[in-house]
Amino acid sequence: MRGALTYDDLKRNAIETRAELFEKGDFLRVSRKVRKKPRPREDLNILYERAIERASRYKPYYDKDGKLVLPYFL
Amino acid sequence: MKRKLGEIRRIEDPVKRRATFIAILSREMTLRGERTPVVVGGEAVELYTQGSYTTGDIDIKSPRAATVFILKEWGFSKKGRTWFNRELDIYVDWVGASLEEGEEAENRVTTIKVAKGLEIRVISIEDLVIDRLNAAKWWGDVDSLMWAKVLLGVKKRSRGKIDRAYLQKRAKEEAVADFLAKALSSNRSGRKR
Numbered sequence: 001m002r003g004a005l006t007y008d009d010l011k012r013n014a015i016e017t018r019a020e021l022f023e024k025g026d027f028l029r030v031s032r033k034v035r036k037k038p039r040p041r042e043d044l045n046i047l048y049e050r051a052i053e054r055a056s057r058y059k060p061y062y063d064k065d066g067k068l069v070l071p072y073f074l
Numbered sequence: 075m076k077r078k079l080g081e082i083r084r085i086e087d088p089v090k091r092r093a094t095f096i097a098i099l100s101r102e103m104t105l106r107g108e109r110t111p112v113v114v115g116g117e118a119v120e121l122y123t124q125g126s127y128t129t130g131d132i133d134i135k136s137p138r139a140a141t142v143f144i145l146k147e148w149g150f151s152k153k154g155r156t157w158f159n160r161e162l163d164i165y166v167d168w169v170g171a172s173l174e175e176g177e178e179a180e181n182r183v184t185t186i187k188v189a190k191g192l193e194i195r196v197i198s199i200e201d202l203v204i205d206r207l208n209a210a211k212w213w214g215d216v217d218s219l220m221w222a223k224v225l226l227g228v229k230k231r232s233r234g235k236i237d238r239a240y241l242q243k244r245a246k247e248e249a250v251a252d253f254l255a256k257a258l259s260s261n262r263s264g265r266k267r
Contacts (some may be wrong), residue, residue, distance in 0.1 A: 018130075019160040022153060034215035044220055051126035051224040052231075058124050061234035063187065068232060072124035073093050073188035 079148060084161055089125035091116065092132055095164050097192035103136065103146055111136035112173060112183050115198045115205070119221055121186060121196055127221060131156060131165035135173055142168070175201050177245075181241075199229045200241050207250040207257065211239050222257045 005013075016060040039047075078098050085091040097119075101236040103106075113121060116129030134141070142157075145166065150157040158168040173179045182198035197205070203222045210218035229236050238258070245254040 015160070015163045018163070019158070022156075022158060025153065034209065034213045035217050036241050038212050038216045044217070047126075047217075047251070048220055048224060051123050051221075052227050054124055054126045055224075055231045056227045060122075060228060062232060062234060067185045067193065068234075069187045070121065070124050072076075073090060 076148075079116065079162070082164075084154060087125070088163070089120060089128060091162070092164065093121060093188045093194065094192065094218055095162065096134070096194045097188050097222060098135075099141075099144065100194055101192065106144075108137050108140040108229075110195050112180075113194060114169065114173070114202075115167075118196050118202050120200060121194065122202070122225055123221075126224070131167050133169045135170050136168065138168060173197065173201070175204075178242070188223045199225050199234070200237050201244070203241065203254075203257065204244045204248055204250065207245065207253040208236070208248055211250050211253050219253060219257060221263060222253075223260055226257060 054072070058070065060068055060070050063069055078173045079095075082091055082095050082098070085094060085230065096111065096113060103110045111134040113132065113134055115133035116127070117132045117134075120129050145157045147249075148159065149161070150159045150164075150166065155167055155169075158164065173183075177196065179201045182201065183195050184198050186194045186196055188194055203225050204221040206218040206225065209215040210222070226236060241254060241258075242251070245251040
């Protein structure tokens, strides 16, 4: 019996699939990606809140040289 | 530098992996005496929002010859206008040598620190806001107005001063003053969206 897929299996498969599709030309960007279908207002609010929450949790700041420090990446 | 590049593979979080890659590419460009890339588009939003917005590829403005040379040296292949590296799972779109927003936008580019000694140059929040407003108004990208508001919120939280005069000037040039008013009004009142 085949074992269950692990997270690493899924991740590897996703990377491989994306690369294969890209090489075949199925993934080429010909224009900017846009979302035309409106999201429900509630979903948009959640996205906004999550983004602002992240900016509050990992509060960006400017250092003495005027460079922006983004704590999430540190 | 190649050893550093190899370390990218071990970074689980794709947002951090892309940021680290750009920083390493930037450092390599500097070491070769070239102008460092400026990140624009979705990847710039991803960086400023620290991964709240995610994108699949990295749009950069940089000197073409040097960028191509380095990417080839690092095992990237080209398909269409995109350079990709399967092992690193990194996709790079070279979208020009300089910002089409002009010299003032070039002077306003923000340097972001992502790790000790690793920095990235990114289009300014104000210019990125205008880019998102253009997408919202002219491309019908319905999420972009919300991301413009988030970017203004990020700038406010970082205690950076939003340059309203510059925003108004650019919005007038791009005929998106109506959308800018929407973005600014919700940020002033602190209301959602």
